[in-house]
Amino acid sequence: MNIQFRDRAEPSTPIAVKTAIADCDIHPARATKQELYPFLAKRWHSHLETWGVHPYQGMMEGPPYPKAQPNASRRDAYPPEGGQQGSSLSFMQQQLLDPYNVALGVLNPLGATGQGMRNHDLAAALATAINDWQIAKWTSQDSRLKGSVVVANEDGVSAAAEIRRRAGDKNFVQVLLLSRNVEPLGQRRYWPIYEAAEEAGLPVGVHAFGFGGNPITASGWPSFYIEEMVGHSQCQQTALASIVLEGVFASYPKLKMVMIEAGFGWAPSLSWRLDKIFAKLHGEVPHLERKPSEYIRDHIFWTTQPMEDPERRDHLFDVIDWIGWDKLLFATDYPHWDFDEPSRVLPAGVSDANREAFYLGNAKKLYGIA
Amino acid sequence: MTSPLAGGVDCDLHPAVPHLTSLLPYLNDYWRDQVTTRGMTDLVSQSYPTNSPISSRPDWRPAQGKPGSSLDDMKAQALDRFGVSTGICNPLYGVQMVFSEDMADAFCRALNDWLVKEWLDKEPRLRGSIVIPVQSVEKSVAEIERCAKDPRFVQVLMLVMGDMPLGKRAYWPIYAAAERLGLPIGIHAGSNYHNPPTSVGWGSYHIEDYVAQAQAFQTQLTSLIVEGVFARHPALKMVMLESGWSWLPSYLWRLHKFWRGVRMETPWVDRSPQEIVRSNIRFSLQPIDAPPDPAILNRLFDHMQSDELLLFSTDYPHWQFEGDQVLPEGISPDLVRKIMVDNPHATYPRLKQPVAKETTP
Numbered sequence: 001m002n003i004q005f006r007d008r009a010e011p012s013t014p015i016a017v018k019t020a021i022a023d024c025d026i027h028p029a030r031a032t033k034q035e036l037y038p039f040l041a042k043r044w045h046s047h048l049e050t051w052g053v054h055p056y057q058g059m060m061e062g063p064p065y066p067k068a069q070p071n072a073s074r075r076d077a078y079p080p081e082g083g084q085q086g087s088s089l090s091f092m093q094q095q096l097l098d099p100y101n102v103a104l105g106v107l108n109p110l111g112a113t114g115q116g117m118r119n120h121d122l123a124a125a126l127a128t129a130i131n132d133w134q135i136a137k138w139t140s141q142d143s144r145l146k147g148s149v150v151v152a153n154e155d156g157v158s159a160a161a162e163i164r165r166r167a168g169d170k171n172f173v174q175v176l177l178l179s180r181n182v183e184p185l186g187q188r189r190y191w192p193i194y195e196a197a198e199e200a201g202l203p204v205g206v207h208a209f210g211f212g213g214n215p216i217t218a219s220g221w222p223s224f225y226i227e228e229m230v231g232h233s234q235c236q237q238t239a240l241a242s243i244v245l246e247g248v249f250a251s252y253p254k255l256k257m258v259m260i261e262a263g264f265g266w267a268p269s270l271s272w273r274l275d276k277i278f279a280k281l282h283g284e285v286p287h288l289e290r291k292p293s294e295y296i297r298d299h300i301f302w303t304t305q306p307m308e309d310p311e312r313r314d315h316l317f318d319v320i321d322w323i324g325w326d327k328l329l330f331a332t333d334y335p336h337w338d339f340d341e342p343s344r345v346l347p348a349g350v351s352d353a354n355r356e357a358f359y360l361g362n363a364k365k366l367y368g369i370a
Numbered sequence: 371m372t373s374p375l376a377g378g379v380d381c382d383l384h385p386a387v388p389h390l391t392s393l394l395p396y397l398n399d400y401w402r403d404q405v406t407t408r409g410m411t412d413l414v415s416q417s418y419p420t421n422s423p424i425s426s427r428p429d430w431r432p433a434q435g436k437p438g439s440s441l442d443d444m445k446a447q448a449l450d451r452f453g454v455s456t457g458i459c460n461p462l463y464g465v466q467m468v469f470s471e472d473m474a475d476a477f478c479r480a481l482n483d484w485l486v487k488e489w490l491d492k493e494p495r496l497r498g499s500i501v502i503p504v505q506s507v508e509k510s511v512a513e514i515e516r517c518a519k520d521p522r523f524v525q526v527l528m529l530v531m532g533d534m535p536l537g538k539r540a541y542w543p544i545y546a547a548a549e550r551l552g553l554p555i556g557i558h559a560g561s562n563y564h565n566p567p568t569s570v571g572w573g574s575y576h577i578e579d580y581v582a583q584a585q586a587f588q589t590q591l592t593s594l595i596v597e598g599v600f601a602r603h604p605a606l607k608m609v610m611l612e613s614g615w616s617w618l619p620s621y622l623w624r625l626h627k628f629w630r631g632v633r634m635e636t637p638w639v640d641r642s643p644q645e646i647v648r649s650n651i652r653f654s655l656q657p658i659d660a661p662p663d664p665a666i667l668n669r670l671f672d673h674m675q676s677d678e679l680l681l682f683s684t685d686y687p688h689w690q691f692e693g694d695q696v697l698p699e700g701i702s703p704d705l706v707r708k709i710m711v712d713n714p715h716a717t718y719p720r721l722k723q724p725v726a727k728e729t730t731p
Contacts, residue, residue: 068632183571184578214571217589218531218561218582223538223597224635229628230592231569233621234585238568241581246574265620273584273614273659280423280689281577308623310673318669319620338631 019356020103021342022363023096024303025207025260025331026145028107028138029071031083039129039136044122053112053126054119056182056213065225069337077335085335089141096334097144100342103360104369105145106331107134108176108207108260113150115178116211123152127162131172139171146367148176148205154212156192163193167200173367174203178210179232179262185239186246194252203256203301203366206239208232236262237270240300244274247287249295256366258301261333265308268322271296297324301366303331304358305340313347325354329363372697374682376453378710379721382558382611382654382683383448383496385489386438387413387463387481396480396487401473413464413477417560417583418688422576427689437687441492448686449495452696456714456721458524458556459489460499460611466529466562474503475513482517490522497721499527499556507540511547518551524720525554525609530586531561537590537597545603552719554607554652557590559583584659587613588621591651595625598638600650607717608651612685615653616660619673622647648676652717654683655697655709656690664700671705681717682710 030036037045057064069075071084077095079088086092097105114127127150134147149166151159166172175197183189185206197204209232215221216231236259249255259267274292282288288295302323310316320328332339346358363369387393390412394402404410418425426437430447438444449457465477478501485498500517502510517523526548534540536557548555560583566572568582569589587610600606625643633639639646660667671677684696697706715721 068635180570184568184573185570187574212571214566214569216569217535217593218565218567218569218586219536219590219593220532220534220565222535222589222593226596226628226632226635227535227589227592229632230625231589233624234588235569237585238570238573238578238582241578242568242570242573245578245581263620263624265623266617269614269617269620269659270581270584272616272661273581273657275661276657276659277424277577277580281580283423284575284577306624306627308620309627310619310623311675315619315673318673322666338628 019359020101021330021359022104022106023100023102023332023334024106024258024329024363025305025333026096026105026107027086027110027334027336028134029084029086029111031087036126036129036133039132040125044125047122053117053122055116056118056211065228068225072337073335074337074339089138092334093142096332097142102144104363104367106173106367107138107145107147108205109134109148109150110207110209114152115150116153120152120155120158124155124158124162127152131162131166135171146173147171148174149202150176151193153177153190153193154182156189160192160196163196163200163202167202172202173369174205174258177204177206179206179208179236179239180210180214180216181212183212184242186242186244186248191248191251194248194255198252198255203258205258205260206236207260208236208262233263233266237266240296241270241274244292244295245285245288247285249299250287250289256299256301258303258329258366260303261305261331263306263308264302264304264323264328265319267296267302268319301327301329301362303329304345305331305333306338307340307345313349316347317349325357326362328358329366330359371695372699372701372706374452374694374697375706375710377455378452378682379714380448380452380454380457380684380686381609381681381714382656383444383457383459383686384438384462384688385444385459385485386436387461387484388435388439393477393480393484396483397476401476404473413467415462415464415467415560416563416576417579418462419576424580424689426687430687441489444686445493448684451694452684454495456495456497458497458499458718459485460527460556460558461485461501462558462560465501466504466532469564471503471506471509474505475509478503478513482513486520486522497522497524499523499525500553501527502544504528504532507543510544514544514547514551514553518553521720521723523553524718525556527556527558529560529562530557530583530590530613531565531567533562533564535590535593537593537595537599539597542599542602545599545606549603549606554609554717556609556611557587558611559613583612584614584617588617591621591647592625595643595646596636596639598636600646601638601640606650609681609717610651610653611683612657612688613653614657614659615680616658616670618647618653619670644675648678651679652681652713653679654685655680656683656685658698662699664698667698668700671701677705677708678713678716680709681714
């Protein structure tokens with residue numbers, strides 16, 4: 001976080017800053033709404049001006065819970081040439097990619113990208129546009145950056161078509177979904193996405209956030225932004241439980257998924273709970289061939305930001321040992337306010353091999369980057 | 371095996387209402403007529419389908435009737451077997467699911483009276499939780515005040531999934547009444563199904579709903595903490611029942627991190643989430659969502675950073691453990707005493723009160 005850091009007894013290890021890292025959650029932004037227009041059919045320009053993006057939430061402008069700062073982004077991340085944080089490649093290079101020696105940066109565009117929208121034709125057009133825009137503005141301009149195939153998440157058919165359109169295109173390293181959708185992510189309406197992703201050899205990243213019309217708690221809408229922020233972890237847990245219990249990995253055994261920006265500390269307790277109850281209720285889900293925790297262990301990767309931050313580092317190491325050092329992908333979440341500083345996230349006491357896997361090796365392997 | 375200590379407190383027992391018609395003697399003429407004339411069906415919640423394996427341990431399932439509907443079975447299978455001095459009854463009959471607050475109120479009153487007559491009057495080791503019609507705060511407070519005259523009611527019972535997040539200010543009169551009367555608020559797994567049972571919509575399976583209870587407890591804890599319930603009611607204890615607890619440490623790490631980042635949004639939260647949990651929140655022991663490996667469990671207890679959080683429970687007749695293995699392997703005798711005796715008594719002040727028969731409502 002960029003607000004404060006706890007003083008640690010041991011000094012942070014500066015070596016991480018100099019060594020190349022992967023940043024598996026970078027949010028590129030549009031400087032203006034009109035920036036996407038060159039990639040959108042004319043019909044949609046006036047549509048957007050007149051009716052907006054028509055999401056599964058009430059606000060015409062902005063999020064339902066006001067963020068803690070503008071665009072939930074660092075106040076020092078406004079580009080000198082103007083536009084919102086994260087909208088300038090040169091400033092991203094200067095503030096993130098160069099100083100932290102980011103060898104691989106995975107782009108996860110958020111906002112009006114075609115996800116969480118009620119008009120599925122508009123959603124499909126926006127998703128295609130945002131993918132073309134990622135190539136034009138980012139990945140073709142800096143080879144360290146790789147895109148995520150954004151799809152119209154509620155329309156499996158158009159989403160699968162978009163994935164097939166991008167299959168084999170080295171500008172993209174994953175398919176992007178959000179955790180909150182009209183239904184839990186294991187539901188069959190989303191399976192065409194998983195089928196196409198597996199076929200294309202692309203992992204599916206599931207980023208926290210999104211809108212599907214459901215309250216962010218199972219007891220309705222809470223009052224505060226912090227409840228939404230913390231609640232994304234519970235949404236992610238539920239979405240993952242749905243994916244596992246519906247049998248997505250039993251049906252798509254080569255598919256990998258990445259849980260992005262939802263924390264990873266809950267992975268062991270969720271796996272244990274799933275296994276414990278599966279032992280008694282497996283008769284309801286006979287399509288599962290293995291214990292839930294085995295699907296999670298073999299198919300799921302976790303980006304690190306926002307790192308869980310226990311008072312005692314041995315507690316963090318316990319959790320990572322339970323998940324596996326080969327399953328974590330370092331991420332900063334640039335330019336968002338809860339940025340994790342690479343040199344600060346891992347306490348001392350990690351082996352060189354684990355440190356390398358955490359910061360770079362796991363990501364290169366998963367995303368097929370040499 | 372870790373042996374239970376004699377004289378413990380079982381904080382989560384589920385006596386079952388045999389059928390809606392069992393409540394007829396406790397309803398007034400109007401509601402008795404409503405139930406019969408309209409052909410109302412038994413209020414069994416989807417959270418615990420009678421024949422689901424989770425709803426009863428196989429060797430506790432009676433030949434006839436619902437699991438948990440026989441006091442003799444409960445005595446033999448839970449109270450005597452684990453040698454407890456006290457057992458707290460948390461009825462899970464689906465009275466919260468109805469949409470009319472008047473009907474819910476009538477059913478809650480009947481359920482509480484039924485508990486007194488059919489269970490508490492018949493077995494001196496038993497204590498009760500007051501089931502309230504949460505849709506109406508006014509009626510809930512009235513029911514708490516009515517039942518609290520009987521010292522055998524030691525807690526107020528709510529479900530973890532309802533109409534609104536539990537920290538919402540509208541509910542605070544319930545918490546004020548509970549604090550005033552020395553009653554912890556017990557929050558049990560289950561939903562009134564007025565909202566989808568997960569925060570991402572309706573899943574396909576019962577097993578998903580059950581897994582999602584843990585996430586519901588997490589969001590409710592956030593709500594209770596950040597709305598400021600414990601700043602206003604510092605003496606109020608809340609007990610998470612059948613919540614699981616192995617999620618607690620990592621959940622608190624996340625909540626604490628965001629609280630440090632955006633605490634300007636909720637400035638009345640004057641202590642860290644960890645401190646609030648340690649002073650105000652307790653968890654029933656079962657289910658233990660962790661591997662049966664003492665090494666991992668002892669790490670988890672270390673992550674909890676307190677030995678005062680867990681309260682002994684069998685979750686009878688739900689199927690959470692086998693045989694007599696209600697306590698986890700490899701925990702110290704000191705922790706067993708804390709979980710079985712010290713922590714429940716520190717949580718439920720009414721367990722110390724003498725019981726006088728004439729105070730029965």
